[in-house]
Amino acid sequence: MRTVLSVAVVLAVTCLGSTAWAAGFYLYELGTPDVGLASAGYTTRAGDAGTLFTNPAGMTRLEGNQIMAGLQALYGNASFQANANTSPQLGTDNGGNALGWLPGGSFFFVSQPAPSKLPDLRVGLGVLNYFGSSLDYSDTWVGRYYLQEGTLLGFSFMPSVAYQVTDWLSVGAGLNAMYGYIKGQVAVNNIDPRLPDGQLEYTDRAWGFGANVGFLLEPVKGTRFGLTYLSQLDLNFKATPTFNNLGPGMTAILSSRGLLNAQLNLGMTLPNRVMFGISQDLGKNWTLMFDMDWEQWSKFGKVEVGIDSATPVSLTKTVEYQDTYHFALGAQYRPDARWVLSSGFAFDSSMMDDAQRTVATPVGPTWRFGLGAQYAPIKNLQLGLAYEFAWTGDLAINQFRGPLAGQVAGTFQNTYANFIALNMNWTF
Numbered sequence: 001m002r003t004v005l006s007v008a009v010v011l012a013v014t015c016l017g018s019t020a021w022a023a024g025f026y027l028y029e030l031g032t033p034d035v036g037l038a039s040a041g042y043t044t045r046a047g048d049a050g051t052l053f054t055n056p057a058g059m060t061r062l063e064g065n066q067i068m069a070g071l072q073a074l075y076g077n078a079s080f081q082a083n084a085n086t087s088p089q090l091g092t093d094n095g096g097n098a099l100g101w102l103p104g105g106s107f108f109f110v111s112q113p114a115p116s117k118l119p120d121l122r123v124g125l126g127v128l129n130y131f132g133s134s135l136d137y138s139d140t141w142v143g144r145y146y147l148q149e150g151t152l153l154g155f156s157f158m159p160s161v162a163y164q165v166t167d168w169l170s171v172g173a174g175l176n177a178m179y180g181y182i183k184g185q186v187a188v189n190n191i192d193p194r195l196p197d198g199q200l201e202y203t204d205r206a207w208g209f210g211a212n213v214g215f216l217l218e219p220v221k222g223t224r225f226g227l228t229y230l231s232q233l234d235l236n237f238k239a240t241p242t243f244n245n246l247g248p249g250m251t252a253i254l255s256s257r258g259l260l261n262a263q264l265n266l267g268m269t270l271p272n273r274v275m276f277g278i279s280q281d282l283g284k285n286w287t288l289m290f291d292m293d294w295e296q297w298s299k300f301g302k303v304e305v306g307i308d309s310a311t312p313v314s315l316t317k318t319v320e321y322q323d324t325y326h327f328a329l330g331a332q333y334r335p336d337a338r339w340v341l342s343s344g345f346a347f348d349s350s351m352m353d354d355a356q357r358t359v360a361t362p363v364g365p366t367w368r369f370g371l372g373a374q375y376a377p378i379k380n381l382q383l384g385l386a387y388e389f390a391w392t393g394d395l396a397i398n399q400f401r402g403p404l405a406g407q408v409a410g411t412f413q414n415t416y417a418n419f420i421a422l423n424m425n426w427t428f
Contacts, residue, residue, distance in 0.1 A: 024297050024324050024351040024363070025152070026273065027130045029388060030106040031070025033342060035421040036372015036386030040330025040344035041289035043226025043277030046216065047340075048382070048425040049108035052126045052160050055214035055226050055277075056172030059122035059162035065111045068425045072104035076417035078135070078362050080410055082142050085398065087406035089193075094410075095141030098362070099417070102134060120164035126174070129155050131270060135360065143359040144187035144197065145405040146306055150360055151183045154235065154270065158212060168218050176210040180235035182266060186306050189404040190247035198246040200315070202239040202264055202305060209233065210270070222281035226291075230273040232299065237266035241305070241315065250307075259315055266303055266316070271296035271323075285335065289344070291328045297321040297351040304360050308402025317401065320356055324349045330370070342372040342386070354396045362412045364395045372421075380427040388419040 028039040032050035045051070046058025049068035076099030082092070110124035131154035139148055160174030182205075188198035210233035217225040240263050246254070254260040275293035282288060303316040330344020346368040352361060372386030395412040 024295055025131055025133055029419045030128055031072035031421045032423055033372055033374055033384045035388045035419055036342035036370045037330035037344035038328055038346040038368040038370035038388055040291055040328040042291045043228050043275050044224040044279035049110040052108045052110055052124045055228050056160045056162050056174050057170040057214040057216035059110050059124055059172055060164040060170040062110050064427050066427050068108040070106045070423040072421045074102045074417055074419050078412055078415050080412050082410040085409035086142050090142040090406045093138055093141040095137035098135040098137050122162045124160045126158035143408045145189055147186055147360045149185040153181045155179045170216045172214045174212040176212050178208045178233055180206045182237045184305055188307050190250050192247055195247045199244045201242045204237045204239040206235045206237050208235045224279045226277040228275045232272045233270040235268055239264045264316055268302045269299045271299050285333055287332045289330050293326045295324045298323050308405045321351045324351050338376045340374040344370045357397055358399050362395050364392045366390055366392045382425040384423040386421040390417040
């Protein structure tokens with residue numbers, strides 16, 4: 001058990017660098033074999049210890065003690081191109097690629113604690129990062145008064161339990177204990193054109209708690225139905241901003257309005273997610289999987305920070321979001337006892353339309369395409385390699401919050417992400 005916990009800690013540090021790439025801020029890619037399926041089979045596959053998160057009821061399909069460890073590399077492109085509607089005083093720096101390379105990972109441990117007395121009981125622990133975003137623009141880019149750098153991460157510890165109620169029904173549930181981290185940096189227009197930009201920075205950490213519940217049904221051998229519910233969770237971030245290089249005029253304005261040391265309320269609600277899935281074995285070698293979900297991003301409540309005018313009444317602005325839906329279809333092929341080959345595609349609607357989109361949330365409808373392979377060199381060990389390409393395309397931006405921030409208009413061109421995942425599932 002000490003070894004198990006040591007591996008969990010190492011992967012915990014690793015997955016803090018990951019970021020969401022979806023129509024919302026939830027991440028389907030965790031370094032597990034699900035990457036090769038583009039998330040198809042999330043609720044029904046139950047082929048490894050990663051089912052602790054995707055459907056905790058699926059833990060009852062696992063024998064003995066199992067560990068799933070996944071490592072992931074993401075390379076994404078989010079490159080902005082300003083157009084003629086961008087305020088001339090903002091310059092011509094487009095900010096570079098705000099994504100680039102990002103690491104990720106996850107760890108899951110599932111145990112059958114009392115096989116002789118309670119053969120239908122499973123317990124487990126998951127360590128993962130399925131929520132967040134990370135963007136890093138150049139300090140002098142045209143959108144610097146909206147965002148220079150922003151990081152939002154949710155890091156979950158998920159103790160879980162599952163029980164096989166009947167031959168065809170299993171239930172499972174887990175506590176989602178999330179450690180949240182937020183950090184932001186935005187430039188401040190000092191009003192006097194002779195002065196360089198000032199800077200506003202903020203950071204905070206908070207805990208939030210929710211639930212992860214799942215049901216797995218197999219009324220006929222080879223036909224499975226899955227239903228999961230990931231509950232909403234509150235991260236009550238609060239931070240006192242730190243200002244650097246403010247000019248005397250801006251210092252006087254913020255001080256007179258009580259904003260120089262005002263606490264920022266950055267709290268947010270991570271949304272409810274309901275997912276339903278079906279899988280069907282086609283003979284001995286093929287399995288077809290379909291999943292769909294709904295995510296309640298209209299409750300998100302994330303705010304953006306900045307100074308928009310010479311008469312500010314607040315340093316924050318609430319942004320509106322909309323609920324999203326997700327569809328995934330995939331298949332697995334087993335040519336022999338050692339190999340499993342996977343493929344799938346998925347579609348996510350967007351949590352923001354073109355009129356709402358901001359430089360802090362360059363999100364849109366996303367297509368995913370995945371390929372993967374798993375190989376068992378020995379009986380109790382399975383190694384996996386998976387690749388996924390996520391395509392979002394061109395994302396229009398036309399953002400204006402006030403004269404000091406200026407108007408930022410243009411397009412994030414050819415936005416995409418590549419995911420490469422390596423994983424290991426060990427039974428002992």
